[in-house]
Amino acid sequence: MRLGDLAAALDLPVEGDPSVEVTGVTHQGDWVRPGDAFVAIRGARVDGHSFIGQAVERGAVAVFGEGLPEGMDCPVPYAVVPAARAALADAAAELAGHPSRSVQVLGVTGTDGKTTTSCLARHLLRHAGRATGLLSTIGYELPDGVLLQPPTHFTTPEAPQVQQILAEQVAAGAESVVVEASSHALALDRVRAVDFDVGVWTNLTGEHLDFHGTMEAYFADKAKLVQRARHAILNVDDPWTEQLVPMAASHTAYSAEGADADWTASDIVEGPDDLRFSLHTPEGDFDALLPMIGRFNAANALAAMAGAHALGVDVPTLVAGLATFGGVPGRMEMVERTEGEPRVIVDFAHTPPSLDKALATVRVTTAGRLWVVLGSAGGPRDPSKRAPLGAVATQLADVVVFTEEDHRDTPLQDILDEMERGAREGGRDNYVSIGDRREAIAYAVSGADPADTVVLAGKGPEETLERDTETIPWDEMSQARLALQDRRLSSAG
Ligand SMILES: CC(=O)N[C@H]1[C@@H](OP(=O)(O)OP(=O)(O)OC[C@H]2O[C@@H](n3ccc(=O)[nH]c3=O)[C@H](O)[C@@H]2O)O[C@H](CO)[C@@H](O)[C@@H]1O[C@H](C)C(=O)N[C@@H](C)C(=O)N[C@H](CCC(=O)O)C(=O)O
Numbered sequence: 101m102r103l104g105d106l107a108a109a110l111d112l113p114v115e116g117d118p119s120v121e122v123t124g125v126t127h128q129g130d131w132v133r134p135g136d137a138f139v140a141i142r143g144a145r146v147d148g149h150s151f152i153g154q155a156v157e158r159g160a161v162a163v164f165g166e167g168l169p170e171g172m173d174c175p176v177p178y179a180v181v182p183a184a185r186a187a188l189a190d191a192a193a194e195l196a197g198h199p200s201r202s203v204q205v206l207g208v209t210g211t212d213g214k215t216t217t218s219c220l221a222r223h224l225l226r227h228a229g230r231a232t233g234l235l236s237t238i239g240y241e242l243p244d245g246v247l248l249q250p251p252t253h254f255t256t257p258e259a260p261q262v263q264q265i266l267a268e269q270v271a272a273g274a275e276s277v278v279v280e281a282s283s284h285a286l287a288l289d290r291v292r293a294v295d296f297d298v299g300v301w302t303n304l305t306g307e308h309l310d311f312h313g314t315m316e317a318y319f320a321d322k323a324k325l326v327q328r329a330r331h332a333i334l335n336v337d338d339p340w341t342e343q344l345v346p347m348a349a350s351h352t353a354y355s356a357e358g359a360d361a362d363w364t365a366s367d368i369v370e371g372p373d374d375l376r377f378s379l380h381t382p383e384g385d386f387d388a389l390l391p392m393i394g395r396f397n398a399a400n401a402l403a404a405m406a407g408a409h410a411l412g413v414d415v416p417t418l419v420a421g422l423a424t425f426g427g428v429p430g431r432m433e434m435v436e437r438t439e440g441e442p443r444v445i446v447d448f449a450h451t452p453p454s455l456d457k458a459l460a461t462v463r464v465t466t467a468g469r470l471w472v473v474l475g476s477a478g479g480p481r482d483p484s485k486r487a488p489l490g491a492v493a494t495q496l497a498d499v500v501v502f503t504e505e506d507h508r509d510t511p512l513q514d515i516l517d518e519m520e521r522g523a524r525e526g527g528r529d530n531y532v533s534i535g536d537r538r539e540a541i542a543y544a545v546s547g548a549d550p551a552d553t554v555v556l557a558g559k560g561p562e563e564t565l566e567r568d569t570e571t572i573p574w575d576e577m578s579q580a581r582l583a584l585q586d587r588r589l590s591s592a593g
């Protein structure tokens with residue numbers, strides 16, 4: 101595309117030759133390919149303008165930015181943009197041919213349940229015969245269902261990758277695509293140029309306040325999905341929904357907790373490995389079965405069904421699809437066990453509210469004691485949640501093992517002390533701290549009785565564990581299996 105045409109589409113003035121061909125766009129100096137436009141973003145850490153030299157050396161043919169710093173020259177045409185991230189998103193969509201306009205896009209946002217709801221929606225749409233793609237924390241899938249990883253491990257990558265993945269989806273014949281939209285993505289305009297047909301809201305609780313600053317700012321960022329989507333699916337059990345309703349062009353309400361809504365679940369029965377409930381919908385009442393544990397998954401199921409329904413799938417097809425869902429890796433995932441062994445569950449709960457819900461729901465189907473092994477991330481990641489995690493864990497479980505979870509450059513002992521403080525302030529002393537996660541898991545699994553349940557919380561499907569400056573490969577399911585195997589061996593010996 102000619103630079104002049106791109107600039108005109110974005111309503112930008114450009115100084116320099118408008119006839120130059122632009123073939124792509126990026127914000128990262130060392131990712132530039134010949135023919136790309138480089139967008140210089142003033143980030144929280146560095147000013148992207150300092151990478152103009154590198155970008156041009158790699159073949160950038162134009163630069164977009166909010167203004168050249170004093171005394172800096174740009175050897176290629178420079179366009180002044182009002183907001184660099186917005187320009188990045190708009191240029192990426194323009195160059196990719198606005199792929200989101202050629203497919204139905206269902207976006208999902210919220211603090212907890214985004215990945216589960218996204219995977220459920222993808223499954224339901226496919227079950228209904230729609231060629232459906234996915235872009236989520238677990239990676240991205242084209243309609244053939246093969247899971248691929250984008251070059252960066254984001255829930256929602258930066259706009260050029262989002263647009264490129266959407267273009268791949270269109271080329272692969274996708275009729276619909278489910279996009280998990282993180283709050284960072286919404287705040288940083290990564291999905292600004294995505295045309296959302298449906299926006300699903302799961303819930304909002306305190307997380308990532310290190311980045312967003314206040315709950316209000318966090319809410320405002322997440323609310324962008326509801327404002328942008330043609331139709332919103334809103335959880336009336338979430339107190340923030342009241343403020344969302346006037347922001348939505350139109351909406352469908354759901355409730356798993358007995359509130360008045362278009363889609364509701366009642367008589368939820370939690371089995372050892374599934375959920376059953378009465379489903380009430382605008383098309384009538386149905387008996388629903390979801391092969392997942394976790395009471396909150398009834399809410400995720402309602403959200404995903406209402407979303408797929410808004411895209412035209414009928415309720416009987418949704419109910420039939422729900423019963424064949426294969427689950428989400430690392431979310432309430434049960435480790436295979438033999439007779440006489442405790443139930444071990446790998447779960448990704450890493451916020452106090454999601455841990456609360458995870459432990460409360462597992463308790464219902466635990467005849468013996470409930471154990472939980474958990475840590476809390478270090479580095480800049482929300483230090484304020486450490487003590488509440490300690491409090492919630494020790495209130496709801498019988499035995500708690502505090503351990504490491506990506507402590508990075510934060511001394512592990514400081515994190516353990518914080519979680520212990522939370523426990524003590526809640527008047528609880530039912531915990532031990534074992535810094536090494538492998539040993540912590542072994543301690544819980546070997547100590548548990550057959551009627552007990554051990555929840556390994558926080559790591560879920562993550563493939564690495566970050567310690568100080570070291571990153572080691574990690575697989576929580578394998579660690580759980582090894583611990584069960586050791587238990588077997590020691591009871592046989
Ligand atoms: C908090 C956050 O999201 N920060 C993002 C933000 O960083 P920033 O504003 O600090 O940017 P910066 O590092 O100052 O760089 C400024 C500009 O210079 C460019 N640059 C920078 C360095 C360099 O060598 N060359 C170069 O060109 C950068 O690409 C950028 O355009 O913009 C950068 C690129 O534009 C992102 O890479 C970066 O993501 C960081 C690495 C990150 O870890 N983000 C996580 C927290 C995230 O987005 N997570 C959410 C999910 C969260 C959840 O729900 O759990 C996600 O969607 O994955």
Ligand SMILES: Nc1ncnc2c1ncn2[C@@H]1O[C@H](COP(=O)(O)OP(=O)(O)OP(=O)(O)O)[C@@H](O)[C@H]1O
Nearest residue numbers: 211212213214215216237396431447448449454458
């Ligand atoms: N609707 C929900 N309400 C509260 N907790 C939930 C809900 N759904 C899932 N959870 C809990 O949160 C954990 C993470 O679920 P999921 O990965 O679906 O959420 P997410 O929003 O994608 O989180 P992240 O962005 O951190 O990956 C689950 O393992 C479960 O313990």
